[in-house]
Amino acid sequence: MRPSFVSMLLTLVVCTVVGVCNGQDQLRMKFYHKSCPSVETIVRDITWSKVAASSILPAKLLRLHFHDCFVRGCDASILLDRVGTDQTEKDARPNLSLSGYDEINDIKSKLEQACPGVVSCADILALAARDAVSFPSRTPLWDVLTGRRDGNVSLASEVNGNIPSPFSDFSTLKQLFVKKGLNVNDLVALSGAHTIGFAHCGTFSRRLYNFTGKGDADPSLNATYIESLKAQCPNPANAQTTVEMDPQSSGSFDSSYFNILVQNKGLFQSDAALLTDKASSKTVQQLRKPRAFLDEFGKSMKKMAAIGVLTGKAGEIRKQCGVVN
Incomplete structure (x- = not known):
């Protein structure tokens, strides 16, 4: 077997046994350098504008990002809406009090105008969470690596047992x-x-x-x-x-x-x-x-934001954050 194949096989085994793969090595700074150079400026400016109007938004976006990453990894599955009677993650009891969806959708809409079909909802969520808590100092508190792709599966049944409870020991x-x-x-x-x-x-x-x-x-x-x-x-x-x-x-x-x-x-x-x-x-x-x-x-946050990420050709880049393409 070629060394690269052996490496891939070992990675698959570890991911299967542990149940999660940290994909920080698959993400990078300025992933959209050529495909959408204005992405971080657009996300930052819209986020800061919304935080200036609502001081409770940073906590909402942080929590939304956290709840996304702890179920299926950071793939924006928390943003998917119910289709028919099939409940998604946002319908599960621990997620009923989540909010910030409208703000993420507004950012996505602006990015689709600037760079259609390029920026993932998962990356938007990671960037917006960072930018929200970096206001009003306007100094980024950590670097956000990008390159995530969006998942197309979201199940309410997967939430319990993955999201920490306020009653936990x-x-x-x-x-x-x-x-x-x-x-x-x-x-x-x-x-x-x-x-x-x-x-x-x-x-x-x-x-x-x-x-x-x-x-x-x-x-x-x-x-x-x-x-x-x-x-x-x-x-x-x-x-x-x-x-x-x-x-x-x-x-x-x-x-x-x-x-x-x-x-x-x-x-x-x-x-x-x-x-x-x-x-x-x-x-x-x-x-x-x-x-x-x-x-x-x-x-x-950098470690958490790399949990189970989809990269390369996995997943998709949603046109709207609430629905799969």
């Missing part, structure tokens, strides 16, 4: 991230995205009112914070009510999340879980430093 979180080719450091760094955005009361109200089924509160949660949350989420919690995930700095993408975490003010059980493991807890302390967090978050 550390062992569950670690196992899920390892399956995606990510380590404990990535788990902690990416959890830092909770420094922006809001959460529905139902995702954490059990910690306030009925943690062990006896009408009690989670003893690992800061008592003063519990009272503050109860005032915002009276029991029974209104499913539509939301609170800031980082009460000290929810409008700024910074390391504040890790500071409140060590004060036992992590909103979700999955946040508090990061303090229950020695290695994870050590990383939490390290990422309290602003520069350290931004550096590590950027590295972990």
Whole structure:
């Protein structure tokens, strides 16, 4: 067998056994250098314009990108709409509160005018997520490698078991991230995205009112914070009510999340879980430093954005992000 074939065969075996292939080596900077040189400028300008009008958009686009990559890889399968009675990923319960679809569609529409049939929805999602959190500093927080292609399969049945739950313990979180080719450091760094955005009361109200089924509160949660949350989420919690995930700095993408975490003010059980493991807890302390967090978050985002990517002749370049060609 030729060496190249052996290499391909080994890669296939590893991907099959592990269940995910990190495709960072298949992506590159300025993939659209010749085919659509204005792509990053178009995505950036539209994203920044929309973030300026809606400060909660960065959290929405980050979450949309995350939920896409953790199911079938970063192939924009989260963007596909239901066809008939066949439910897609966006119909699954963990994804019902996702948003940002309209913004991605607007960017895609503009790019189709500039470069028809060239830029994938998966690349748009990766670029827009980065650009959204890089505003208002207007300095990219990490490099986005491009060259992804869009998948043509999206199944609601594949979501549960792949998307981390706000109720997860550390062992569950670690196992899920390892399956995606990510380590404990990535788990902690990416959890830092909770420094922006809001959460529905139902995702954490059990910690306030009925943690062990006896009408009690989670003893690992800061008592003063519990009272503050109860005032915002009276029991029974209104499913539509939301609170800031980082009460000290929810409008700024910074390391504040890790500071409140060590004060036992992590909103979700999955946040508090990061303090229950020695290695994870050590990383939490390290990422309290602003520069350290931004550096590590950027590295972990590049790894996450390469999970199971389709490149070369795999997949397609959708003309519309919500439907296959």
